[in-house]
Amino acid sequence: MKQKKRSFLFDRMLGKLCVKMRLVGYDAALNPEGESGRFLLNAAKEGRCAVTRARNMGDRPGPKPVILISDDVNEQIVELFAATGDTPGFEPFTRCLECNALLIEEPEEAVKGEVPPHVEKSFHRFHRCPSCRRIYWEGSHFQAMSKEIKEIAAKLKRR
Numbered sequence: 001m002k003q004k005k006r007s008f009l010f011d012r013m014l015g016k017l018c019v020k021m022r023l024v025g026y027d028a029a030l031n032p033e034g035e036s037g038r039f040l041l042n043a044a045k046e047g048r049c050a051v052t053r054a055r056n057m058g059d060r061p062g063p064k065p066v067i068l069i070s071d072d073v074n075e076q077i078v079e080l081f082a083a084t085g086d087t088p089g090f091e092p093f094t095r096c097l098e099c100n101a102l103l104i105e106e107p108e109e110a111v112k113g114e115v116p117p118h119v120e121k122s123f124h125r126f127h128r129c130p131s132c133r134r135i136y137w138e139g140s141h142f143q144a145m146s147k148e149i150k151e152i153a154a155k156l157k158r159r
């Protein structure tokens with residue numbers, strides 16, 4: 001059976017990592033502003049794995065968070081999977097980077113006029129966020145991302 005993918009709650013200093021985890025297809029939420037005192041509680045309430053770089057966070061009552069050391073985003077992803085022991089299940093471009101919602105595939109006709117003409121001409125697969133309506137396509141960014149994912153996977157194997 002396919003393992004259910006873990007979902008995460010990141011503390012506010014890990015905003016970049018949070019977006020990157022959405023980019024590779026993980027349910028990743030950022031702790032709301034002004035709620036740092038409730039960080040672990042929020043994670044527990046939503047059944048999310050809490051992730052922080054604040055060492056003292058581990059001393060608080062509640063489920064233990066994953067505490068990362070690196071300040072490099074890709075290194076942090078490696079650390080995160082090493083800490084949870086999960087096999088990474090990367091599914092790029094399945095979630096909105098802005099709001100974490102699951103994207104829906106859109107036929108080319110449906111995005112006509114909403115994307116720049118050169119994009120309309122060069123790309124044929126589109127996804128839309130049902131929440132903020134943003135449209136995604138597999139441009140050069142996608143290729144760069146695929147390369148990065150391979151590098152992360154290779155680093156994990158070497159650990």
Ligand SMILES: [Zn+2]
Pocket residue numbers: 096097098099100101129130131132133134
């Ligand atoms: Zn969105």
